[in-house]
Amino acid sequence: MLGNDDWWRDAVVYQVYPRSFADANGDGMGDLPGVRSRLGYLSELGVDAIWLSPFYTSPMADGGYDVSDYRDVDPMFGNLADFDALIEDAHALGIRVIVDVVPNHSSDRHPWFQAGLRDRYIFRDRPNDWESIFGGSAWTQVADGQWYLHLFAPEQPDLNWDHPEVRAEFRDILRFWLDRGVDGFRIDVAHGMVKAAGLPDVGPKEGRQAEMLGDEQLPYFDQDGVHDIYREWRPILDSYPGGRMAVAEAWVSSAERLARYIGPDELHQAFNFEFMMADFHAKSFRAVIEKSLAEAELVGAPTTWVLSNHDKPRHVTRHGGLARARAATLLMLSLPGSAYLYNGEELGLPEVLDLPDELRQDPAFRRIGESRDGCRVPIPWTSAPGCGWQDPWLPIPGSWAELSAEAQQDDPGSTLNLYRAALAARRSHPALGGGALTWLDSPGDVLALERSSGDGDTLAVVLNAGDEPVTLGELGLSGEVLLSSGPLPEDGSVPPDTAIWLQPR
Numbered sequence: 279m280l281g282n283d284d285w286w287r288d289a290v291v292y293q294v295y296p297r298s299f300a301d302a303n304g305d306g307m308g309d310l311p312g313v314r315s316r317l318g319y320l321s322e323l324g325v326d327a328i329w330l331s332p333f334y335t336s337p338m339a340d341g342g343y344d345v346s347d348y349r350d351v352d353p354m355f356g357n358l359a360d361f362d363a364l365i366e367d368a369h370a371l372g373i374r375v376i377v378d379v380v381p382n383h384s385s386d387r388h389p390w391f392q393a394g395l396r397d398r399y400i401f402r403d404r405p406n407d408w409e410s411i412f413g414g415s416a417w418t419q420v421a422d423g424q425w426y427l428h429l430f431a432p433e434q435p436d437l438n439w440d441h442p443e444v445r446a447e448f449r450d451i452l453r454f455w456l457d458r459g460v461d462g463f464r465i466d467v468a469h470g471m472v473k474a475a476g477l478p479d480v481g482p483k484e485g486r487q488a489e490m491l492g493d494e495q496l497p498y499f500d501q502d503g504v505h506d507i508y509r510e511w512r513p514i515l516d517s518y519p520g521g522r523m524a525v526a527e528a529w530v531s532s533a534e535r536l537a538r539y540i541g542p543d544e545l546h547q548a549f550n551f552e553f554m555m556a557d558f559h560a561k562s563f564r565a566v567i568e569k570s571l572a573e574a575e576l577v578g579a580p581t582t583w584v585l586s587n588h589d590k591p592r593h594v595t596r597h598g599g600l601a602r603a604r605a606a607t608l609l610m611l612s613l614p615g616s617a618y619l620y621n622g623e624e625l626g627l628p629e630v631l632d633l634p635d636e637l638r639q640d641p642a643f644r645r646i647g648e649s650r651d652g653c654r655v656p657i658p659w660t661s662a663p664g665c666g667w668q669d670p671w672l673p674i675p676g677s678w679a680e681l682s683a684e685a686q687q688d689d690p691g692s693t694l695n696l697y698r699a700a701l702a703a704r705r706s707h708p709a710l711g712g713g714a715l716t717w718l719d720s721p722g723d724v725l726a727l728e729r730s731s732g733d734g735d736t737l738a739v740v741l742n743a744g745d746e747p748v749t750l751g752e753l754g755l756s757g758e759v760l761l762s763s764g765p766l767p768e769d770g771s772v773p774p775d776t777a778i779w780l781q782p783r
């Protein structure tokens with residue numbers, strides 16, 4: 279039932295952050311049986327795949343991105359039998375499963391680090407000037423005076439990818455999960471594993487090094503040698519049936535650099551974070567979309583789109599309200615390529631801004647005062663007090679009872695039903711998913727585009743990011759509104775902060 283090796287090209291992939299998604303055993307922490315119990319919800323939502331953020335054995339110094347056993351499930355999330363049952367049920371519903379792989383660093387509790395196998399990590403007699411992404415030096419000193427590199431928290435020592443056993447280990451880890459039936463991998467810090475020879479200093483710079491990413495290539499990111507690793511990995515993926523894929527989390531300095539990760543001998547996709555970073559303006563969206571599509575054409579693979587994930591403030595808050603978030607979502611889901619959704623965005627959840635400091639768990643918080651906890655608050659399932667959770671690991675705002683899946687289930691105007699309708703239309707409309715995009719003339723802060731299948735089917739998309747309503751007449755458009763992100767007045771205009779999908783006449 280899961281034919282089509284190219285499924286990922288226009289897939290809608292739903293990111294599950296396991297701690298926060300659904301809790302089956304009532305310990306306040308989401309788990310794999312919880313995910314399994316909600317597969318019906320995901321199927322009704324209409325996603326093609328789920329991506330599970332790490333559920334591996336971990337001391338949770340960085341929410342599971344600090345793995346101490348890459349081949350097992352942390353007891354907090356269940357066990358391998360739970361994973362097998364989840365994947366079996368997901369596949370039976372036609373939902374594919376992507377898992378995270380975290381190759382840049384392990385946990386400091388990993389048996390290699392514990393056994394003092396220093397050649398598998400990056401130990402030096404003296405630190406250089408590299409900074410951790412979470413703030414402070416990227417080096418920590420151990421008892422005998424040596425220092426080890428950690429681009430993230432000290433509990434996340436960087437692995438030494440010059441060591442053949444590190445390479446062999448990860449090839450084996452990929453096979454372990456492929457053998458269990460996973461359909462793909464999301465590669466964490468995919469631009470980080472190889473460091474510039476000799477570990478040269480970055481040199482004096484204004485501000486934090488991490489903030490330079492986007493303008494400059496740092497000696498610890500996006501080194502050419504990283505591509506050799508993906509050229510080793512691709513034949514492994516290709517040796518399994520059914521279109522196993524990999525998507526890179528690679529923060530690099532340009533769309534051109536990002537495109538180098540994609541291709542028939544490397545990875546299938548890379549996250550296009552530029553769309554996530556775009557402002558809510560027609561010009562910003564258009565610039566990013568044009569650039570992304572041009573790059574995608576160069577490498578012959580469709581781009582990806584993402585508005586929210588577990589590392590960035592939710593787009594309801596980033597874009598300034600639910601109306602804008604819904605409009606941006608409708609734009610995203612109309613674009614050619616695949617779209618990644620983050621659990622809870624289909625409920626229109628905002629970022630939780632007022633979490634008490636003592637409850638924040640992001641390791642960056644204690645170092646630089648930045649915290650990603652606000653987008654990791656558990657998902658409200660029911661309208662009852664507690665929203666279906668007992669003592670959740672982060673408190674759920676009382677007001678979220680109204681945003682719960684239960685509260686939105688039968689409300690035709692709810693965000694949940696907007697996502698369901700958009701995903702259903704995306705599946706059934708021939709001009710969506712793949713196909714071409716043509717820009718239409720539009721005044722001011724309005725974006726108008728046409729999608730076409732190549733076989734005569736078309737769909738027009740309008741996003742009004744301005745302050746004034748725009749009429750379809752002004753845009754030279756007419757037809758039937760298939761979907762709108764917000765209420766439309768009788769006069770046929772599209773109000774501010776609203777997007778529509780229009781079946782042209």
Ligand code: NOJ
Nearest residue numbers: 340343430466467588589
């Ligand atoms: C990127 C992940 O998305 C983030 O959550 C994590 O903290 C870092 N990589 C380090 O693994």
